[in-house]
Amino acid sequence: MRNGEVSYWWQARGIPPRRPSLPGSTEADVCIVGAGYTGLWTAYYLKRADPALRVVVLEASFAGYGASGRNGGWVTAELPGSRARYARHQEGRQGVRELERQLRDTVDEVARVCAAEGIDAGLVKGGTLTVATSAAQDARLRHRLEQERAWGDDAGIVRYLEKTELDGRLRVTGAVGALYSPSCARVQPADLVAGLAEAVDRAGVRLYETTPVTSISAGRARTAAGDVRAPYIVRCTEGYTADIPGQHRTLLPMNSSMIVTRPLGDEAWKSIGWDRFETLSDEAHAYMYAQRTADGRIALGGRGVPYRFGSGVDHDGAIPPSTVAQLGRILRRMFPAATEAGLEHAWCGVLGVPRDWCATVTLDPQTGLGWAGGYTGQGVAASNLAGRTLADLVRHVPSRLTTLPWVGHRSPRWEPEPARWAGVHGLYALYRTADRLESARRSPRTSALARLGDLISGISR
Numbered sequence: 534m535r536n537g538e539v540s541y542w543w544q545a546r547g548i549p550p551r552r553p554s555l556p557g558s559t560e561a562d563v564c565i566v567g568a569g570y571t572g573l574w575t576a577y578y579l580k581r582a583d584p585a586l587r588v589v590v591l592e593a594s595f596a597g598y599g600a601s602g603r604n605g606g607w608v609t610a611e612l613p614g615s616r617a618r619y620a621r622h623q624e625g626r627q628g629v630r631e632l633e634r635q636l637r638d639t640v641d642e643v644a645r646v647c648a649a650e651g652i653d654a655g656l657v658k659g660g661t662l663t664v665a666t667s668a669a670q671d672a673r674l675r676h677r678l679e680q681e682r683a684w685g686d687d688a689g690i691v692r693y694l695e696k697t698e699l700d701g702r703l704r705v706t707g708a709v710g711a712l713y714s715p716s717c718a719r720v721q722p723a724d725l726v727a728g729l730a731e732a733v734d735r736a737g738v739r740l741y742e743t744t745p746v747t748s749i750s751a752g753r754a755r756t757a758a759g760d761v762r763a764p765y766i767v768r769c770t771e772g773y774t775a776d777i778p779g780q781h782r783t784l785l786p787m788n789s790s791m792i793v794t795r796p797l798g799d800e801a802w803k804s805i806g807w808d809r810f811e812t813l814s815d816e817a818h819a820y821m822y823a824q825r826t827a828d829g830r831i832a833l834g835g836r837g838v839p840y841r842f843g844s845g846v847d848h849d850g851a852i853p854p855s856t857v858a859q860l861g862r863i864l865r866r867m868f869p870a871a872t873e874a875g876l877e878h879a880w881c882g883v884l885g886v887p888r889d890w891c892a893t894v895t896l897d898p899q900t901g902l903g904w905a906g907g908y909t910g911q912g913v914a915a916s917n918l919a920g921r922t923l924a925d926l927v928r929h930v931p932s933r934l935t936t937l938p939w940v941g942h943r944s945p946r947w948e949p950e951p952a953r954w955a956g957v958h959g960l961y962a963l964y965r966t967a968d969r970l971e972s973a974r975r976s977p978r979t980s981a982l983a984r985l986g987d988l989i990s991g992i993s994r
């Protein structure tokens with residue numbers, strides 16, 4: 534089994550030759566730091582809106598090296614953060630509904646651009662299933678359904694599936710019911726980010742790889758090779774933001790780990806089902822997420838080691854054997870029929886978590902400095918919406934996007950170490966114990982330990 538080497542997605546596709554690095558100091562109208570989905574979508578929409586704009590993207594490694602080339606491949610409309618917190622924005626609940634509507638439309642926008650630009654990322658819009666495997670998880674699913682209705686899902690977009698209906702789609706051992714939402718598509722994430730980078734090249738963006746930015750200030754992004762001077766500098770570094778001077782406590786680099794099986798045989802797929810390619814998660818506190826891949830495998834992820842001291846990041850995605858074993862146990866428990874296939878690859882990556890778990894898209898008109906991120910693990914679609922919004926903000930074009938409640942949202946900074954490390958590790962110890970307790974009993978009540986965890990973390994459900 535391979536471990537690290539960025540991700541299975543990149544190994545399956547083949548890591549491309551590097552684009553040139555920045556040859557020396559230069560000028561641009563907009564300089565974007567980071568070539569993941571956020572930076573690339575921003576560049577893409579800027580150039581589409583105004584082909585004359587001089588857009589430079591600076592990438593420390595290669596386009597898609599970060600979370601954008603390693604994720605679970607859910608193009609999900611799920612809101613990155615708490616409705617109640619976004620509702621404190623001047624647009625109130627109406628603003629939250631509009632943000633959720635825009636996120637749902639974004640799933641289709643990603644599909645539209647893939648078709649228009651010839652990006653074959655194996656996109657299938659099969660919706661998403663959240664299964665309950667204990668009475669407490671089931672009670673939380675039913676509560677979530679009530680919340681959906683309370684926040685305006687009058688049309689019943691999100692539905693509860695009884696076990697028999699769930700089994701007709703996908704058989705997960707131990708599942709007692711599920712929520713289904715149609716607003717999610719599955720992709721091969723590296724194919725998406727690589728195709729997007731090529732579209733950005735074609736649009737005339739100057740994308741420089743192997744060019745780490747060492748500092749950002751108004752009008753200037755500094756690198757070892759020279760400076761890029763531009764009236765607008767947009768930071769799109771999500772889980773890697775802590776390494777940028779002045780940003781150490783802005784976003785916590787939360788780790789997420791994945792495994793992928795070898796291709797399953799026909800018999801295994803017959804017993805599992807999963808013919809509609811829904812993405813899948815459970816309602817545990819330390820939840821898992823999965824997809825049936827275009828090449829007939831199960832890719833499954835979970836938290837693993839949640840956080841490295843001092844906001845450290847991984848080395849090319851390698852994960853400890855204990856995390857492989859932990860994810861393997863989840864796979865065998867939920868899909869015994871997949872056991873025989875064995876594992877092909879394991880890897881991890883970092884996503885950005887703000888202290889209040891709410892994402893931000895922002896541009897300061899005075900300094901020209903902007904950034905977007907903090908999608909808390911829901912960034913594949915959200916980064917597209919963020920990129921479109923940044924393109925409007927940079928061009929001073931007021932739109933429905935520029936008034937969404939995440940625009941200009943300010944999250945508090947994270948605590949200094951060792952409180953940060955102790956807090957995150959303590960939180961996941963509580964969540965894992967709560968999950969074990971809930972699985973072992975029949976009570977529909979959420980464990981008090983998980984409620985304590987939510988209180989400490991500031992997660993608002």
Ligand SMILES: Cc1cc2nc3c(=O)[nH]c(=O)nc-3n(C[C@H](O)[C@H](O)[C@H](O)COP(=O)(O)OP(=O)(O)OC[C@H]3O[C@@H](n4cnc5c(N)ncnc54)[C@H](O)[C@@H]3O)c2cc1C
Binds near residue numbers: 566570769788
């Ligand atoms: C394992 C995993 C599974 C996930 N699953 C899902 C999922 O299924 N669905 C979902 O919606 N979200 C998921 N996410 C989250 C999602 O992938 C991210 O939110 C999203 O990809 C963020 O995109 P980004 O462009 O903002 O950041 P990234 O993709 O991380 O890109 C940041 C880029 O900035 C570069 N960079 C960093 N520092 C510098 C610097 N100083 N100078 C220049 N460049 C720099 C990095 O090399 C990197 O390429 C997952 C994340 C992980 C890690």
